[in-house]
Amino acid sequence: MIPPTIPNLVARAADHPFLGKHLALGHGAAGDIALARFDDHELTSAYEPIFDISVHALAQSLSSGAEGVDRFGDELGFQAVTQRLDAAPFDVFDPFDRIADDQELVAFDRMSRALHAINFFGAQRHGLLFLRVHERLLKSVKYDHGLHFSNVLMSFGLSPSRIVIELPAAAVAHKTFLGYLTKSYQHYGFKVAGNLSNAGQILSVSDTARLDFIKMDAATALRDATVKPLVGYASRLGIPLIFNRVMDEPQFEALQQYDVRFVQGPLFNAHYHDRTA
Template identity: 65%
Template sequence: MIPPTIPSLLEHATAHPFLHEHLALDAGAPSALAHAHFHGMRIESGYQPIFDVSMSGIQTLWSAPESADRFGDELGFQALTLSPGGMPFDRFESIADSQELVALDRLARTLHAINFFGAQQHGLLFLRVHERLLKSVKYDHGQHFSSVLISLGLNPSRIVIELPSAAVAHRTFAGYLAKSYQRHGFKVAGNLPNAGHIMTVSDMARLDFLKIDGAAVLRDSMAKPLIAYANRLHIPLIFDRVATEAQFDSLQQFGARFVQGPLFEPHGPAMPRDRVD
């Protein structure tokens, strides 16, 4: 089977009138990425690595975080929705119409998938869904996105749908969402509102991953019990927003395995994390 390319995926996307209208390829660059335009706004993709620091090279990773791309193993990448110049895209909050929000959210996720798979990236692609989209779509969450991916020849099982903390805080709703997305082939991660909320996870549909703000966990002195409880649940726990070597060192000592955040960005300043699809 021939691996997909970004141009070939965009060609397949012409079968979807909405995608054909809003997706385009950056011309003139050897490794051109696709971008989207929506109501006069240009939307681009960025990716932040999620590392498995239980692999070899941990000490070197700690002492030279700028070389993190050469050490350990990447579980996958967090998709970032950016505006031109690598700035965070925060126009979601300015969209009042629910159907326009649904369209933009779906467009951004499709864009990230095309750029990720078309570049033959390895590992899993983590995609967040906007909280308002979850409220606007009444049932069968994941059906539309799964059908789009399959029509492009892409495998939904390599995509992790991240539920926002506001949704995870409601165990019944979170369980319903997880089952729905998993039924359509996706993996599901839940962003924990706080460390104590992990106590409700066992009552939900089985999540594939848990995520939490690593800096907040360390500040609240909850890293050790949180990791122990996640291990009992047999659900991988990802510490997000790890920004300093001291935070990484502390999490490593407590037995953390999966980490992401500005510390592990291979080049330049930290990539924006707050507005992702």
């Protein structure tokens, strides 16, 4: 089967009453990507790489530093970021503080998820697509989390199996709610990641909430000296652990002392953007 292109997927989105009003093919220098129109803004997608740094020898990585990340790490996948077309790379557009109505936020979320899926799959990117879910959205949708987005993807001819729905720490803190959300999204074909606000939250992860990935802020884990126990506990659970928001070289080098496998953050974004531009 021939993989769909971005123009193909934008054309399919036009068949959806809501998406057809908001999504369109870009123009000028952005003519090869999909754009979304929201509140007089033109929005597009950026993708933060998530690297598997165990692929090559760590000795090589230590000598090359983050500038050589493409020589020792392979991409597990990418975190989608919504940004204005005229903004600097990875300058996040966040509507959650300016929109009071939860249903309007649900609509924005559905629009942005479709936008990121079109730009990701239409460009034939490899790996997994990580999509964040805000706490307010989880509370606004009462049941069947993942049903609507799964139906949209299948109408595009895309599979939910390469998409990771990333839950906020507030959801992970509630074991019963976490179990329900995880099972619901997985039922509709998605993978699920959970963010930890602190190391102790990993205890909420169990067979009742069998996450596919766990994410932890690198600075917090290093400050609290919990990198090693987190790596060990996640290994016992058999769940991949991603340290995100890696800001600088010292943090990156400190993480490598503890057999950390997956990393993400601003340290790598500029280099990756330059390499793929």
